[in-house]
Amino acid sequence: MKSVFRTFRFLKPYLGPALLALLALILSTAGNLVIPALSQRIIDLGVAEQQPRVILIGAGAMVAIALLRAAFAFLEGYLSAKVSEGVAYDLRNVLYEKIQRLSFSYHDSAQTGQLLTRVTSDVDLVQQFLGMAVLQAIGALGLLVGSLVLMFVISPATALVVLGLGPVAVVVFAFFYRIARPLFTEGQKRLEALNVTLQENLAGVRVVRAFVRRAFETERFAARNTAVMELQLKVGRILATAIPLIFLIANLSTLSVTWVGGIQVIEARMTIGELVAFTNYILMAIFPIFLLSFLMASIAQAAAGAQRIFEVLDARIDIVECPDARPLPDIQGRVTFEGVGFRYFESQPWILQDVSFEAQPGQKIALLGATGSGKSSLTNLIPRFYDPTEGRVLIDGIDVRDVKLDALRQQVGIVLQETLLFAGTIRENIAFGRPEATLEEIIAAAQAAQAHDFITEFPEGYDTPVAERGTSLSGGQKQRIAIARALLVDPRILILDDATSAVDFQTELKLRRALEVLMEGRTSFIIAQRVSTARDADQILVIDEGRIAARGVHEALMEEIAIYAELYYTQLEGAEETRENVLLYDAALSEEVAQ
Amino acid sequence: MMTRGRHMAREADKAEDIGVTLRRLFDYLRPHSAPLLLAGGLVVLNALFKLASPYLIGEAVDRHIVTGDLTGLHRTMLLLLGAYVGEMLTQTLQFFITIAVGQRVLYTMREQVFHKFQELSLRFFDRSEAGDLMSRLTNDTEAINRTLNAGLAQFVGNIFFLAGVLVAMLFVNWQLALISMIVLPLMFASTFFFSKRVRAASRVSREKLGEVSTELEANISGVRVVQAFGREQETLREFRRVNAANRDANVTAQTINAAFRPTLDIFSTVGVALVLGVGGMMALEGAITVGVIVTFLGYVRRFFQPVRMIGTLYAQVQTAIVAAERIFALLDERTEVEDAPDAAPLPEAEGHIRFEDVTFGYAADEPVLREVSFEAQPGEMIAIVGPTGAGKTTMVNLLMRFYDVDAGRILVDGRDARAIQQESLRAQVGMVLQDTFLFSGTVLDNIRYGKLEATDDEVIAAAETAGADSFIRRLPDGYATELGERGSSLSQGQRQLIAIARAILADPRILILDEATSSVDTRTERVIQAALARLMAGRTSIVIAHRLSTIRNADQVLVLCRGRIIERGTHAELLERGGFYYKLYASQFEGAGESLDGACPPAS
Structure with missing residues (x-):
């Protein structure tokens, strides 16, 4: 509940329109209350006491008030839309900015779908509460109190009788709400299960067909389909009972007014006009009660939404700039790890331990090791995606924690294994790291990355749109665009996650050439799956279970280090054949270059 | 569609x-x-x-x-x-x-x-x-x-x-009725006037919301790239733009809505005023009673609800x-692929496969396979090699009868595949695909997918044969471990081992394998290789091959290029011939880790 109040501060920029909306609401509510009083006067003074002027003036006033009331109601609706949409806009921006700034460690455990829900539906819940519910609650309360007061003025006895129906309405409503709410949640869950079955069936259609599992799948679907239907029926029955019952209560109030009021009129303690006005007021009093009950539910939902929103907004950003962080001058590219240890949380095992090495400017460092040995974690420490738990990472002798983040990351380029492109044109994607780059610079980068030829083959060339997450391009093409992207930034330090998997030989050849161009004159770290990639590195670090198990150049390692030789040989069919192949590869490469 | x-x-x-x-x-x-x-x-x-x-x-x-x-x-x-x-x-x-x-x-x-x-x-x-x-x-x-x-x-x-x-x-x-009905057409007209606009406006705002979600989805899943390139400010600006567009569209839609209700309200109050004014005057003349006015007030008030509902x-x-x-x-x-009315079930197959001049294309005028013929004896291993897009996967798809051939025929044990009931054919053909599809559920369920009636022991035995048992037992709940969305909690290599276990459990006579080219670490790769070798033993296997070791062991290598088989024979025979395969082989560098793909020779 506390988080609900925290959301009020988002109303602050909209205080003016919000107060105006409130004023408009009060005025239109007052209009609502006046109209039955007018009809009472028309009947009692006009009809019963034969004053035609009262009738005509009354009817005219009624139309005038209706127009005014409509104008205020419109104003209120417009202003509250402005306020609530403004609040939603601000909330989304704040959330989005925070998500963009949260460190990698946060995103490791967060799911995209979850964060998405927070920025969309949770914001909606809070928005509805702040923008509509608060105003509506005030309006409903005003209407309730106003009509009650007027009813007591007209006839205290009748008012007391019908007042008894209010609590009944609240109880009935609360009862159904309590029964229905868990069923709604359960229904959502079952529908999700049905969707998962369907989605997997569609995505795995080949497997389903290949294993002839149609009967099995159909049965599974039927079971979930039945589960959904049964629950929907249950919910439906509750609603089918609740809605007419609530209307019955409203109707009963009219009945009791007519009945009790009728007796009062007969006993001459009330006029017919008052009775007519009374039947109007009683409806005005009953519906705010329903509305307030609804709003209570909306407060509970808004509270849940607000809590989830603040969970994100309050999340700690692990990687923060020191207040006295300095800009990073143009660097040479010397990278030093000093006794670096790293783990995600204290309760978790070490990912890296006691890692020390130094890369000289322009050197090529290959990282070798099994999946999960810590290669990627090591490179993630250089651009400060994470901070080391122990030890220091230095660039040109400066601790990376002492420099400005933007400055640091601008000097470190990364090509990840899984290439991620954004919606937009190819040109925009290459210019992602340097939006101000000229077309000439972009083309130059693409040429160096061996991407220019295939890009110009598209009818729209560099303006070809990349579908969401690059689905329309082949794997090799995406990788080359990612390499061009890194090239354009012209970083001094480069990190490559062995990006040459799952492409055919020719493409691989082109990629390798692109990468060689990219690495020239930069300090480069290559996460290698294969020893072949590491062969001509200046330094090879063999990582095993988070420690540097061996280091050196290829030849030395082959002779001295068992684990490296083992890695090497298991990847080969035999040394002899390999030598032969290496020669052929070099020949093929020079042939390609010549072409 | x-x-x-x-x-x-x-x-x-x-x-x-x-x-x-x-x-x-x-x-x-x-x-x-x-x-x-x-x-x-x-x-x-x-x-x-x-x-x-x-x-x-x-x-x-x-x-x-x-x-x-x-x-x-x-x-x-x-x-x-x-x-x-x-x-x-x-x-x-x-x-x-x-x-x-x-x-x-x-x-x-x-x-x-x-x-x-x-x-x-x-x-x-x-x-x-x-x-x-x-x-x-x-x-x-x-x-x-x-x-x-x-x-x-x-x-x-x-x-x-x-x-x-x-x-x-x-x-x-009837007089009072006609007078109070004046507002009715106005109410209907404004309902249709507004609901049309409300619908149009809300369609726009739904579209804008879609843009917000797209932007969010792309940038949340790409947050690492955004941070790596220091592009937070720019993406924030872009997000603010779509966010503002969404806000404005919503305000427009709600403003129309805000005008709609009060307008109906005006008409309904005018109706009440008419009843009271005209009815009151009529009552003064003694034409009607007060009760009639009260009744009419009740009716007029009830116009409002149905008119809006009908809208x-x-x-x-x-x-x-x-x-x-x-x-x-x-x-x-x-x-498209339907069982012929007289299609027969396939009895226990021996595993003899024959392609006769098979031609096929996914689109009408673009054949992917042209006049492909070959024969596999029961128990033989056929390796298909060739560059990406040569038609390797298509051959496999046809054998599974995911598609029907355009010309020629495919025979299984001497019978036309089209004359066999689809399901009985597929039941005897096992498939291990390159990207492994796992369902949400436990590891046990996923392996059992190969043979639903298998006991737990059979499932575990299959996992052991596949070399998957040891890693499964190390999972938090062993065989009962729940796999996340499409097995995302497992590594690629582990997913492949489960798929192999699934195929072993299904025990098909004919096996189709698509060798992985994706990068798994060396140790896992060896385990997978060994598992595949055990799986293929004694079955007719058709392998889309990327590995030299597989190709060497094949009884027949088919070299596929642009939809045609341009060379065939054993590895040794093909090398001797010194043709395209030899070039392909030659261009393959440094042994087993690399894939045997290349460009087709120029068509001549």
Whole structure:
């Protein structure tokens, strides 16, 4: 509940329109209350006491008030839309900015779908509460109190009788709400299960067909389909009972007014006009009660939404700039790890331990090791995606924690294994790291990355749109665009996650050439799956279970280090054949270059 | 298929189309005609009860309250109570019936759509978006549901009620009735005027919301790239832009809405004022009584509700018709690969496979395979090599009969594949694909998918043969470990091992393998290789090969280029020949880790 109040501060920029909306609401509510009083006067003074002027003036006033009331109601609706949409806009921006700034460690455990829900539906819940519910609650309360007061003025006895129906309405409503709410949640869950079955069936259609599992799948679907239907029926029955019952209560109030009021009129303690006005007021009093009950539910939902929103907004950003962080001058590219240890949380095992090495400017460092040995974690420490738990990472002798983040990351380029492109044109994607780059610079980068030829083959060339997450391009093409992207930034330090998997030989050849161009004159770290990639590195670090198990150049390692030789040989069919192949590869490469 | 559906709607006479759709929708209701008739009766009864109450109140005022008749008042009030209770009961019962019918119809529709998905050929799935198909089964059926559940009955009920109000008013006093009806056409006109605009505006704001989600989705999943390139400010700016567009669209939609309700309010109050003003003057002349005015006030106030309901329900019915069209278009989709009427089941296969001049293309004029012929003896291993796009996967798809050949034929044990029941053919052909598909569920369930009746011991034995047992046992819950969305909690290599175990458990006579080229670490790779070797032993295997070791062991290597087999023979024979294969082999560098793919020789 506390988080609900925290959301009020988002109303602050909209205080003016919000107060105006409130004023408009009060005025239109007052209009609502006046109209039955007018009809009472028309009947009692006009009809019963034969004053035609009262009738005509009354009817005219009624139309005038209706127009005014409509104008205020419109104003209120417009202003509250402005306020609530403004609040939603601000909330989304704040959330989005925070998500963009949260460190990698946060995103490791967060799911995209979850964060998405927070920025969309949770914001909606809070928005509805702040923008509509608060105003509506005030309006409903005003209407309730106003009509009650007027009813007591007209006839205290009748008012007391019908007042008894209010609590009944609240109880009935609360009862159904309590029964229905868990069923709604359960229904959502079952529908999700049905969707998962369907989605997997569609995505795995080949497997389903290949294993002839149609009967099995159909049965599974039927079971979930039945589960959904049964629950929907249950919910439906509750609603089918609740809605007419609530209307019955409203109707009963009219009945009791007519009945009790009728007796009062007969006993001459009330006029017919008052009775007519009374039947109007009683409806005005009953519906705010329903509305307030609804709003209570909306407060509970808004509270849940607000809590989830603040969970994100309050999340700690692990990687923060020191207040006295300095800009990073143009660097040479010397990278030093000093006794670096790293783990995600204290309760978790070490990912890296006691890692020390130094890369000289322009050197090529290959990282070798099994999946999960810590290669990627090591490179993630250089651009400060994470901070080391122990030890220091230095660039040109400066601790990376002492420099400005933007400055640091601008000097470190990364090509990840899984290439991620954004919606937009190819040109925009290459210019992602340097939006101000000229077309000439972009083309130059693409040429160096061996991407220019295939890009110009598209009818729209560099303006070809990349579908969401690059689905329309082949794997090799995406990788080359990612390499061009890194090239354009012209970083001094480069990190490559062995990006040459799952492409055919020719493409691989082109990629390798692109990468060689990219690495020239930069300090480069290559996460290698294969020893072949590491062969001509200046330094090879063999990582095993988070420690540097061996280091050196290829030849030395082959002779001295068992684990490296083992890695090497298991990847080969035999040394002899390999030598032969290496020669052929070099020949093929020079042939390609010549072409 | 979507485009075809849209095309159809454009070409055909639209009104007729809606007629056909409605008729088909009503076909779903036919089995429930008895309860629906009952519901219809209840709708009428309910409207009558609703009409009775203002009349009774007017009676009470005129006959009893004005004249001071207490017993009469009590009697009328009891009648009124009866009318209210009757209104509630008929409403509840009618809801019960329509909800039950609606849910059953919905169940049937979902079932039919799902069945259709199981029957449709892969060609259909190739050109459809999974999201769109999902949406038909979820959102479209839901739209129909809303209409069936409440909409239709209420639509009818409200029209009936409105008509009843008019008749009752005319009956009580036709002059006053006609005067107060003046507002009715105005209310209808403004309802349609506004609801059209509200719908258009909310469509825009839904689109804008879609853009916000797209932007969010892309940048949240790409947050690492954004941070790595220091692009936070720019993406934030872009997000603010779509966010503001969404806000403005919402404000527009809500502003129209904010004008809509008060406008109806004005008309309804004008109606009240007319009744009071004109009716009051008439009462002064003695033409009507006070009770008539009270009754009329009750009726006029009740205009408001049905008019608005009819407006919204009209929109709802339109949405439902569009949704139904989409579902029916799907149900009408032709199944391309169908069992011939005289197709026979395939008895225990020996595993003899023969392709005779097979030609095939996914699109009409673009053959992917041309006159491909080869023969595999039972137990043989055939390796297919060639560059990406040569047609390797297509050969496999044809053997599984995911598609039918355009020319030539495929024989299994000497019988044309088209004369064999699809399912009995596939039951004897096992497949391990490059990207392994796992279902949500436990590891045990996923392996058991190969043979549903397998005992736990059989499953574990298969996992052991596949070399998957040791890593499975290290998982938090062993074989009972729940796999996340498509097995995302496992590494690629682990997923492959589970797929191999699945195939081992299925124990097919014919095996199709697509060797992985993705990067798994060396140790896992060795385990996978060994598992595959055990899996292939004694079966006819067709392998899309990338590894030298596989190719060397093959009984026959088919070199595929641009849809043709350009060379064939054993590894040694092909090397000796010194043709394209030799070049391919030569260009392969550094041993086993690399893939044997290359470019086709220039077509000559």
